[in-house]
Amino acid sequence: MDGQSFRDRIGQKRVNFNKKYDGLIRAISKVGASSQKGEFSSFGPIYETFMYAFIIGYKLGVSKPLESGERVGFNDFVDFKPTPIRDFVLMLLLNKSEEFGFKWIELENASEDTINTFVTELIRQMEGYANAGFEYLQNKWDNENMKFRNPFVFVNFIEELS
Amino acid sequence: MAAIIKTISFKNFYNYYGNFDHNTYHFKEGINIVNADNNMGKSKFYNGILWILKDTVYDSDLKRMVNAPSSFKKMASGKALNEETNFDMGVNITFIENADKYSVSKTVQFAKVGNSWRTNEKLDILQTIENRDIPILDQAAKDKIVQKIIPVELMNYALLQGESMEQLVDLSSHNGLSSTIEALAGIKNLIEICEVSKDLSQRAKKLSNDKEKEINSTNNKISGLIQEREGLEQRIDSTSKQIETYKTELSEATKKKDTLEALLLNAQNREKFRGIQKTLQNEIDKLKDKKNENERNITTMLFSENSPWLLMGLEKQITYFSDNYKNLIIKLTEQRTIHELAEDPTMLLLPPNSPDKSSLLRMLQGEKCEICNRPAPKNSDAWKHMEMVLKRPKSTESSNKNDFSSFYGGIQTTVSSFLNSIPELSKSIERYRTAIDNIEEAINQKEEEKEIAKLEFLNAGGSENNANTNDRQNISDYTLAEKTIEKKDEDIKKAENQIKQWKTRLKQIEDDLKSINANSEIKSYRDFKDLMCCVELIFLNSKERIFDEILRSLEINANQKYSELTQGNLSAGGKLNFSKQADGTIQVCIKNINDGELTGLGTGFQRMKQLSIIMAIISSKIGNKQFDYPFISDAPFSEFGDNFINNFFKIAPNVFSQSIIFIKELYDPKSEDFLNDLGKKILKKMENGEIPGTFYVNVIEEKADTTNLVTKNKCYKG
Known part of the structure; x- marks a missing residue:
């Protein structure tokens, strides 16, 4: 398998978030009928909110992979924009691949099944970090809601964790 | 006291x-x-x-x-x-x-x-x-x-009270003038005597007329003259009352015109500050739009392609990835070499800095090893060794099942572009925050300026609901008041001329009656009537003289105060001029050195005019002493x-x-x-x-x- 096929295999994977954060995600993303949220800062499409939550979870160093029954799919990974940030997310996950049991060098000689397992695990880890990030945001939303009226709220959270 | x-x-x-x-x-x-x-x-x-x-x-x-x-x-x-x-x-x-x-x-x-x-x-x-x-x-x-x-x-x-100062001393209305003169001169008794003498004069006139009618009831000529006199006297009386009504109407119209004049003067100020408020509001709206746009863009900046704030603090991850990638390449090379040696055990591992293909060709052609700098004649062992190295088999196939190096390489290329931008993200955020704060500051500044303009607008008589229809109404009312003044002036003149003609005729009738009817009893009634008329005239003239003198002294005194209050002022404030109007009231205007009316002076001068008159009234009342009561003034x-x-x-x-x-x-x-x-x-x-x-x-x-x-x-x- 060459590099492009590998990239395609990852890109075609459906990405999920935890359905218990659906309300939060809709509150801080410009989706559907609730796209006008004058009083709160908000993201654009859900994949932006997801990537933001992923970075929060990644900075926290916590991945909480989704259990069956918790998953709500929203986009294939290839749909995430902009591409350089999507690649950065991929890079962060690849940096952790040994932690979830895969060495790059081994992948070079791995079977089709192993590659599929790796790709599945990669996405599972990504969802896990985002899940931890959403948990963090939900906690802020519930307990420090006034902070969300500050237009710099999402920048402030990133700064706090940097 | x-x-x-x-x-x-x-x-x-x-x-x-x-x-x-x-x-x-x-x-x-x-x-x-x-x-x-x-x-x-x-x-x-x-x-x-x-x-x-x-x-x-x-x-x-x-x-x-x-x-x-x-x-x-x-x-x-x-x-x-x-x-x-x-x-x-x-x-x-x-x-x-x-x-x-x-x-x-x-x-x-x-x-x-x-x-x-x-x-x-x-x-x-x-x-x-x-x-x-x-x-x-x-x-x-x-x-x-x-x-x-x-x-x-x-x-x-x-x-x-500063705002209502214009209405305080009102010499342009009968009531205002009388109360001022009364306050200054204490001539209440004189005014009462004038009223009494007028009443006495009326009664004496009626008594004399009744007696004349009684005595001459059979003389048709005298009766005719008496009848005509009565008719004329009634007409003079009713026309005099009509003149009083005209004067009241004239006075009211004049007062209204003066009030509106002040309002119209302020209308220009209102228009100015209304415009300033509008311009400032537009500027504030634009700044608020800009601020909102900047604030909305904050989440966009998190995902900016060039400097995404989202990646703050993650630059080490790029280095880590890069190291992993290099290690992978090394490992892959090692694997490949091992694989090649396994395929061809004669394959030598070339030491570092081994000659490349063009160097080997040159060395074979020159029959000399440039590595050890010794001759290598054609077909000698050394020459054959160089030929073997040149012709060694090239590995064209990977020894592994997969080749993801282009995948990692692509990611490496993309993320490397962030190596320089990530360390600058904090500064970029700070610049953005400062830009928004500056806009906020500019909005506050403009809001303050607008508040000042609003106060000026309100001071100029504007109202919170900002309707400018009042100004249009005022202009229309002003024109109407001017027309009324003109009409009433004309009516008064016409009526006074009419009365003058009637009085001339009355005088003729009186002379005729005197010459025809020289009865001594009548004469004594006539003499009494004339005496009462003289008494009425004396008191009336005295009152008029006192009025005139007081006003003259008030004018002098007010000018003295006006001059003291405006002393050192750069723009000449003119001189206060008191002029008696047709209806007996006083108009105070400010005249220049050529005796022309000075117009265009600001509200400050107009209020100073009023303050001068008030101070003059108080000074006139108390002579050289001080005013014995507190003087209390708001704004x-x-x-x-x-x-x-x-x-x-x-x-x-x-x-x-x-x-x-x-x-x-x-x-x-x-x-x-x-x-x-x-x-x-x-x-x-x-x-x-x-x-x-x-x-x-x-x-x-x-x-x-x-x-x-x-x-x-x-x-x-x-």
Whole structure:
């Protein structure tokens, strides 16, 4: 398998978030009928909110992979924009691949099944970090809601964790 | 009989929250200044005095005087209304008159019943005699004591409100003129004698006419003349009454025209400040749009392709990835070599810096090893070794199942572009924050400018709802008033000419009757009638002469004060000219040195004109002495420049024994002591004793909305 096929295999994977954060995600993303949220800062499409939550979870160093029954799919990974940030997310996950049991060098000689397992695990880890990030945001939303009226709220959270 | 106010205290009155002890101002002879910015209690202070003296207050919402009881809830402190269920609101004035000391308190008890308030007003007056406070209980006696502060007939001249100063001394109406002359000359008795003599003259005329008719009832010629005379007298009488009506209408139209003239002058200012407010609002809206756009873009900046704030602090991850990638390449190379050796055991591992293909070709052609610098003749072992190295088999296939190096390489290329931008993200965020803060600051600045423009607009008579239809109505009313004046002038002239003709005919009739009818009995009636007419004329002429003299002296005196008040001013203020109108009233205008009317002077000059006349009236009334009552004025200088204010402080102590002035022109909110340069200068003069009196500054210690404002005072010179 060459590099492009590998990239395609990852890109075609459906990405999920935890359905218990659906309300939060809709509150801080410009989706559907609730796209006008004058009083709160908000993201654009859900994949932006997801990537933001992923970075929060990644900075926290916590991945909480989704259990069956918790998953709500929203986009294939290839749909995430902009591409350089999507690649950065991929890079962060690849940096952790040994932690979830895969060495790059081994992948070079791995079977089709192993590659599929790796790709599945990669996405599972990504969802896990985002899940931890959403948990963090939900906690802020519930307990420090006034902070969300500050237009710099999402920048402030990133700064706090940097 | 000089009355001097010693203290004025407030209890839960408008901004003045708390007991009398917390809100007391001590005053003395000379000038007492209460310096405060807008909304810090100047007009409320003035309202406290009005409540005590006139039982009225100025309602700034309705923009007119109202009876105090109808405004109790507005007069009460918003903070007290919010925080308490039972409290007293009140004003206390203590004053001395000669050796007697009095304390006058008006209080309203507030008690909350359900959602509404029950109020109960009371007036308490104490007179201190030999250190004993004696309560005054009789209502008439109480009223008399309140009037000792400022008598009713002098209130017009002793209580001034800047905005309504134009209407205070009204010489252009019969009532206004009469009350001024009366206040100055005390000629009430003369006016009464004029009325009595007129009545006597009428009665004598009727008596004489009746006798003449009785005696000559059979003489047709005489009867005819008498009948004609009666007809003429009736017509003269009714036309004279008609002229009085015309004069009243003329006076009202003139007054209306003057009022509208002032409004039209302000209309230009209103238009100017309306425009400034509009421009500033547009600028504010644009800045707010820009700020909103910048704020909306913050989440976009998190995902910016060039410098995504989202990646802050993650630069080490790029290096880590890069190292992993290099390691992978090394490992892959090793794997490949091992694989190649396994395929061809003769394959030598070339040491580092081994010659490349073109170097090997050159070495074979030159039959020399450039590595060890020894000859290698063709087909020698050394030459064959170089040939073997050149022709060694090239590995074209990977030894692994997969080749993801292009995948990692692609990611490496993409993320490397962030290596330089990530360390700069903090600065980029800070710049963005500063840009938004700057916009916010600019908005606040513009809001402040707009607020000032709004105040100027309101000062020029604009209203909160900003309707400019009033200005159009005023222009239309002004034109109508001008036409009415023209018409009434014409009517009066026409009627007076008619009366003149009728009087000429009357004189002829009288002469005819005298020559035809020389009866001695009639003669004595006629003589009595003539005598009464002469008496009426004498008193009428005396009254007119006194009027004229008083006005002439008032004109001289007012000009002297006007000149003192405008002294040192750069623009020439002209000279006050008093001219008698057809209806007997007086118009005061300002003339230039060539006796032409000086127009285009600002409201400051117009108010100065009024202030000069008031000071002249007071000076005329009291001769060379000082005015014996407190002179109290709210915002008299709102249209005056520094020079006018300085001049006023210089000459006021010569005219008024005590003046209490509420002023904002000495206030500077940015200064530590809340005084501007002029304020500091005047305070210094007071401290040096050049200006006698006291100096207070009102402050608001905690910012609050209008309903919760609490005013405190600082005494700079007690």
